[in-house]
Amino acid sequence: MADMTASSSEPEASVQETPISYVKTKKGLVLATEVVLSLVVLICNAVSASWWAGTxxxxxxxxxxxYFVIFVMELGKRFSATVLQWLCIGDLIRAVLFSKFYLISSLITIGLMVILHLYLRHVDGAGIAGVVFSVIASLVYAYDAYTIGLQLRSSRQTTPNAAVYQCLA
Structure with a gap:
């Protein structure tokens, strides 16, 4: 009976250790930070006057x-090299796209808050926090795009398939 309990808890421990060990890597930390910052900005924008940026x-x-789940579960290593290349390119496009999105939405929100303050004398604290976290998220996404670009460029010069597998690391 004790053996059954011990054996049934071992797979759970390995499943729980996988995300934690992946978050300790540089790519895992960046992806986890992106998810958390997106959630924080979403909450800040939901309670502020800039609710429209939540989408x-x-x-x-x-x-x-x-992408965090794909990289944690190592699902990308089960695909062919062509699919892996598109997965890495999609990760790069995602990072560039959302970096620009957060920067543009924070600039628009700042403009709307200035207008709101000038005409209505209303200060939106949650909106200010949302802008600050949006700028931080934009920098994190830009850093992610930069590191993905460096990985693809450096490993592409050696062997084409190495770029794909290095993107998943």
Whole structure:
């Protein structure tokens, strides 16, 4: 009876250790930070006057979480080299796209908050926090895009398939 309990808890421990060990890597930390920052910006924008920016935050959070799950479960290593290349290129496009989105939405939100303050004398604290976290998220996504680009460029010069597998690391 004790053996059954011990053996049934071992797979759970390995499943729990996989995300934690992946978050300790540089790529895992960046992806986890992107998901958390997207959630924080979503919450800040939901309670502020800039609620309209929540749609993009939801998309950013879903795509970042999807790539996080793909990389944690190592699902990308089960595909062919062509699919892996598109997975890495998709990760690069995701990082560039959402970096620009967060920067543009924070600039628009700043403009709307200035207008709101000038005409209505209303200060939106949650909106200010959302802008600050949006700028931080934009920098994290830009850093992710930069590191993905460096990995693809450096490993592409050696062997084409090495770029793909290095992107998943």
């Amino acid at each position: 993009g935050n939801i998309c950013a959070m879903i795509f970042s979480a999807a």
